[in-house]
Amino acid sequence: MSxxxxxxxxxxxxxxxxxxxxxxxxxxxSAILFLxxxxxxxxxRTADGRIVVNYWEKWTGFERDALVEVIxxxxxxxxxxxxxxxxxxxxxxxxxxxxxxxxxxDIAGVWVQNVNVFAEKGAxxxxxxxxxxxxxxxxDYIPVFWDLCERxxxxxxxxxxxxTVALHWNKKMFRDAGLDPDRPPKSRAELDAMNxxxxxxxxxxxxxxxxxxxxxxTDEEKKQKNFDIVQLGYTPTEPGWWNSxxxxxxxxxxxxxxxxxxxxxxxxxxxxxxxKSFGDKYGIQNLRxxxxxxxxxxxxxxxxxxxxxxxxxxxxxxxNFIEKYAPQIEWAAAPFPSLGENPKNAFVSIAECDVxxxxxxxRRAREAFExxxxxxxxxxxxxxNMGQRKFSPLAEISPDFVKKHPNKYIQTFIDLAKSPGVxxxxxxxxxxxxxxxxxxxxxxxxxxxxxxxxxxxxxRERVQWKFDKILKRWDLIKEDRTKEWEKENDAW
Amino acid sequence: xxxxxxxxxxxxxxFVSPWIIGFLVFTVYTVGASFFYSFCDYDVLSxxxxxxxxxxxxxxxxSVFWKALYNTLIFAFFAIPLGLVSSICVAILxxxxxxxxxxxxxxxxxxxxxxxxATSMIWLWIFNGKFGxxxxxxxxxxxxxxxxxxxxxYTKPALVLTVVWGIGNSVVIxxxxxxxxxxxxxxxxDIDGAGFLRKILHITLPSISPVIYFNLVMGxxxxxxxxxxxxxxxxxxxxxxxxxxxxxxxxLYENAFTYNQMGYxxxxxxxxxxxxxxxxxxxxxxxxxxxHYGE
Numbered sequence: 129m130s131x132x133x134x135x136x137x138x139x140x141x142x143x144x145x146x147x148x149x150x151x152x153x154x155x156x157x158s159a160i161l162f163l164x165x166x167x168x169x170x171x172x173r174t175a176d177g178r179i180v181v182n183y184w185e186k187w188t189g190f191e192r193d194a195l196v197e198v199i200x201x202x203x204x205x206x207x208x209x210x211x212x213x214x215x216x217x218x219x220x221x222x223x224x225x226x227x228x229x230x231x232x233x234d235i236a237g238v239w240v241q242n243v244n245v246f247a248e249k250g251a252x253x254x255x256x257x258x259x260x261x262x263x264x265x266x267x268d269y270i271p272v273f274w275d276l277c278e279r280x281x282x283x284x285x286x287x288x289x290x291x292t293v294a295l296h297w298n299k300k301m302f303r304d305a306g307l308d309p310d311r312p313p314k315s316r317a318e319l320d321a322m323n324x325x326x327x328x329x330x331x332x333x334x335x336x337x338x339x340x341x342x343x344x345x346t347d348e349e350k351k352q353k354n355f356d357i358v359q360l361g362y363t364p365t366e367p368g369w370w371n372s373x374x375x376x377x378x379x380x381x382x383x384x385x386x387x388x389x390x391x392x393x394x395x396x397x398x399x400x401x402x403x404k405s406f407g408d409k410y411g412i413q414n415l416r417x418x419x420x421x422x423x424x425x426x427x428x429x430x431x432x433x434x435x436x437x438x439x440x441x442x443x444x445x446x447x448n449f450i451e452k453y454a455p456q457i458e459w460a461a462a463p464f465p466s467l468g469e470n471p472k473n474a475f476v477s478i479a480e481c482d483v484x485x486x487x488x489x490x491r492r493a494r495e496a497f498e499x500x501x502x503x504x505x506x507x508x509x510x511x512x513n514m515g516q517r518k519f520s521p522l523a524e525i526s527p528d529f530v531k532k533h534p535n536k537y538i539q540t541f542i543d544l545a546k547s548p549g550v551x552x553x554x555x556x557x558x559x560x561x562x563x564x565x566x567x568x569x570x571x572x573x574x575x576x577x578x579x580x581x582x583x584x585x586x587x588r589e590r591v592q593w594k595f596d597k598i599l600k601r602w603d604l605i606k607e608d609r610t611k612e613w614e615k616e617n618d619a620w
Numbered sequence: 621x622x623x624x625x626x627x628x629x630x631x632x633x634x635f636v637s638p639w640i641i642g643f644l645v646f647t648v649y650t651v652g653a654s655f656f657y658s659f660c661d662y663d664v665l666s667x668x669x670x671x672x673x674x675x676x677x678x679x680x681x682x683s684v685f686w687k688a689l690y691n692t693l694i695f696a697f698f699a700i701p702l703g704l705v706s707s708i709c710v711a712i713l714x715x716x717x718x719x720x721x722x723x724x725x726x727x728x729x730x731x732x733x734x735x736x737x738a739t740s741m742i743w744l745w746i747f748n749g750k751f752g753x754x755x756x757x758x759x760x761x762x763x764x765x766x767x768x769x770x771x772x773x774y775t776k777p778a779l780v781l782t783v784v785w786g787i788g789n790s791v792v793i794x795x796x797x798x799x800x801x802x803x804x805x806x807x808x809x810d811i812d813g814a815g816f817l818r819k820i821l822h823i824t825l826p827s828i829s830p831v832i833y834f835n836l837v838m839g840x841x842x843x844x845x846x847x848x849x850x851x852x853x854x855x856x857x858x859x860x861x862x863x864x865x866x867x868x869x870x871x872l873y874e875n876a877f878t879y880n881q882m883g884y885x886x887x888x889x890x891x892x893x894x895x896x897x898x899x900x901x902x903x904x905x906x907x908x909x910x911x912h913y914g915e
Contacts, residue, residue, distance in 0.1 A: 221877055228664045249665040416770050420750035560878050564857040577862050
């Protein structure tokens, strides 16, 4: 009986490896099949046979809602194409990896600073020929936004939602300080003078703590800086997002447009000295203590929204945050004045833009472009930007766009985009590094670790070193890359 | 090898084959690829171009690389011993027969269960110069609370504190080891009239020395690769005031995914691997005579 059982076990174990192998092979094959059928990019179509265009976008909340409306309109107007939206966080990194892996979306919404880097690395599809075919050209746009999408003679993107930055001020705080609430500063001297009047400090005088305006301090008290800041007129450290571009307010440049980084030019040093002067005047530690009381930007504890800081430089989007967290504040927006001596322009602004791109390797590039050009027509563009409470990057706008716009200062932002004082991020493949180095340099100079000259010299040397490496490689591949782009462009 | 043995070998290999395939594809290949890319100019999107040792020589002249390495080593120099000592002390205390022992054990283990992102966000508020809890208590004790996150001299101590706070895991390992220490040794020591400290020094520590060694090695690896806390608390890029909280792993990540210098990042990863290997070897050599395996 037991022998019989043993032989049964043996005979079973003879088949075991085969059985196991069979299970393993079936398992692996079905896993591969599953992956291939689920992830392989096939000719994706809707039930009614429309071609599906996959669109990755970074927006969430009301910004996404505005986009969804435009997409719905497009899908309704179409019997050939259906745009499918996917909201993606850290879209720049994910798009890069998806493109490298050969499975990019057909269209994606990225930040304009990504365009230079992605284009030079060959991750985007040049659009020139399609733009020509559709009759879309520079004259249709506010020039600064069109130019932001161009790199090395090719167009890589089209604008979706643009922005410019301006001075936002709190009218009530102006009134309380005895200033004209309808008159923002128009020069550096005015900014400094208003700042002093708007700043309130708490200082111990004898046994009592007095809350007084900065202008009421004695010279000795100003020198000693033994006070706490309770309210501040203005500081460039709030929000501190454009520290790397303060040189523009001094008519400075970040590079020569070709191969040379100019981070420590006279104007750039001047800008950093101005930035540092706030720490010297109000006390670094005092500013730090005051800054520690700020909440997140997107919260009611934002220093401008909680009426702790009277003036900030902010983008067109600030309106949304004011409406959401502090609709009661009395505010206005105006151009931020130039800060240098004998400025070329009375004021300076920075133009930024969210853009639409077609990644290299997109399977439905033509259909994606169809959607892209739809978004870039007047009606949908205004709908999208009205929904996001921004303005249209197009040269022509509907007569009632500004009238209907909830932000009553929207015309200021449009005018800034068209003004000669408008500047943009430099079209450098090393901009990310440059921005980091300048942030470090500004911090080093502000805290007194280094002189402005030394900090900026260090930044320049480091960025130039990195830029030279990229240029060296670019010189080697320039011809091939340009030919490749021309070929891709012709293939449309 | 007999037929049976051959058969067993085949069967064995067959059964571990899913792991072998996974190991070859996801570990051997990726490690090999990173080694190859460390000799290339590689930005993920374009084809890698072989550039020999350039990434390694660039590293030598990259001042930020040295700063990141310095920050990491200084951090590890304080965090590892502090973590080791505090977790042993806590484990010994938690091993004492006191009432409510399971509650205390749970309390000490809890921090290691909370996600790193959440703890880092909480620490940001605890370290807040003006409203932070830590400075509140320091002020109550009459000490001036420093600007933990904005003063370059305090960023690393702040990070050491956050790391030491999460010692729960190693405490549990020490607790397990402490329970393995033969009771007879303590009894004989008691008869010989040994005090608490003597028993700790001559019985407890030698008995748990293999576990201390294990935690030391894990500490070296963990501290040199520290990423989440500095990345969340000080952001990417600048790495805190005057780059005082820019750590090796953060700078590596920056190069790989923000600056698209994957080749350089791979080279950095290999250097880090060599450093960890060297330090672990040193720790092994130095502690060899002091580890008792109790055979």
